[in-house]
Amino acid sequence: MTRKEQKEERRKAILMTALTLFVEKGYYDTKITDIAAAVPMSTGLMFHYFESKEVLLAELVKMGAEGTQALSSGPAAQAMASAPADQYLKGFLQQMFSYAKEQPWVFNMFVLMGQVRRSGMPEEARSLAASVNSIDFTAALIARGQKDGIFREGDPVLMARCFWASVQGIMEEMAMDKEMEAPDPEWLVAMLRK
Amino acid sequence: MTRKEQKEERRKAILMTALTLFVEKGYYDTKITDIAAAVPMSTGLMFHYFESKEVLLAELVKMGAEGTQALSSGPAAQAMASAPADQYLKGFLQQMFSYAKEQPWVFNMFVLMGQVRRSGMPEEARSLAASVNSIDFTAALIARGQKDGIFREGDPVLMARCFWASVQGIMEEMAMDKEMEAPDPEWLVAMLRK
DNA sequence: TTGTATATTGAATATACATTCAATGAACGA
DNA sequence: TCGTTCATTGAATGTATATTCAATATACAA
DSSP: OOHHHHHHHHHHHHHHHHHHHHHHHOTTTSOHHHHHHHTTOOHHHHHHHOSOHHHHHHHHHHHHHHHHHHHTTSHHHHHHHHSOHHHHHHHHHHHHHHHHHHOHHHHHHHHHHHHHHHSSOOHHHHHHHHHOOOHHHHHHHHHHHHHTTOBOSSOHHHHHHHHHHHHHHHHHHHHHOTTOOOOOHHHHHTTTBO | OOHHHHHHHHHHHHHHHHHHHHHHHOTTTSOHHHHHHHTTOOHHHHHHHOSOHHHHHHHHHHHHHHHHHHHTTSHHHHHHHHSOHHHHHHHHHHHHHHHHHHOHHHHHHHHHHHHHHHSSOOHHHHHHHHHOOHHHHHHHHHHHHHHTTOBOSSOHHHHHHHHHHHHHHHHHHHHHOTTOOOOOHHHHHTTTBO
């Protein structure tokens, strides 16, 4: 393995460790030394890999943004084009909730993105996260569901915002209590149903 | 007005200012100087009224806890005993959402309580907020709704947690975007309906 | 093998804030 | 009116922790 690959690995290890801690304890409560100790590595070395804590967060958010981008253009987006709106959303949630245990980082990333977008966090990360827009996509989906007569009336954008805000709330709850069971995705989709 | 009353007034002003800022910018991003400037008052004077930032937060959380307590034992609780479960929950949400504009502090308090309970925050406040338990109350309500055949099957406790987590998510969204319209409470109650 | 670049460490430094404090002003009781 | 107590200020201090740095070890290339 080349030196560059090694470094890349190490960076990933730091990113994943930080992600976990940020979601578990919050950004401000997670000290650089906490991350370093968890990786593990010396405090000083952290700055060989990331120039600051803010940049580390921004990097995570960038990953999250790219992932989200990929999701809404990749094969999943194709599936959406064909599947009924309610089925698509249920499938998405099913996936995300099961990730909570199998691929915690995907789940944590989702939670972090939401947190960064909302609560007080460094501005760069904030605006990066805010630029990710799953609302328009979902609103379009909801509008289609309304045309098909399966979703209730109402402003699709507002409905989409409420839908994701609810998902966010539940995921944060799950993140803070690892024992908590996932909800039935149908409960959430029922918010939208006629 | 007596000296003591004056002091009490001033304390309340600080508490309300802090509440707003904590919800708008987050606890850690809100500096003592920000609160002082917003009240307005000198930085040093803050400590004449509250011995520390943590205590200030704890005080707010205590208020919130008492308020919640009052809610679940006061006249509202009586109403609940008689009203159908779905009607009760819808009424509660209706109230809370309309407070967002008329009595922002009630709304903000609700948001703050949820945030403190979850994300990384000083331990004293955390445990205070965690001690407030609206879950059991709601779970009982849901169980009754299930008996009456209006709510879907499922663990009432899990359903209650998901319900409040969703409400929390939506309220945080509303808190960060003051322009956002409130959802129709029915959307949320629909999570529970059969 | 040797020299150069990179990785690693932990202690030293810098900084951002919370908190303290000495001084001043305003109210209030005697 | 005078003295005592509380309110208020802004600058000084203390502290936590992010960040830097000089020193050392390790890998790699020639």
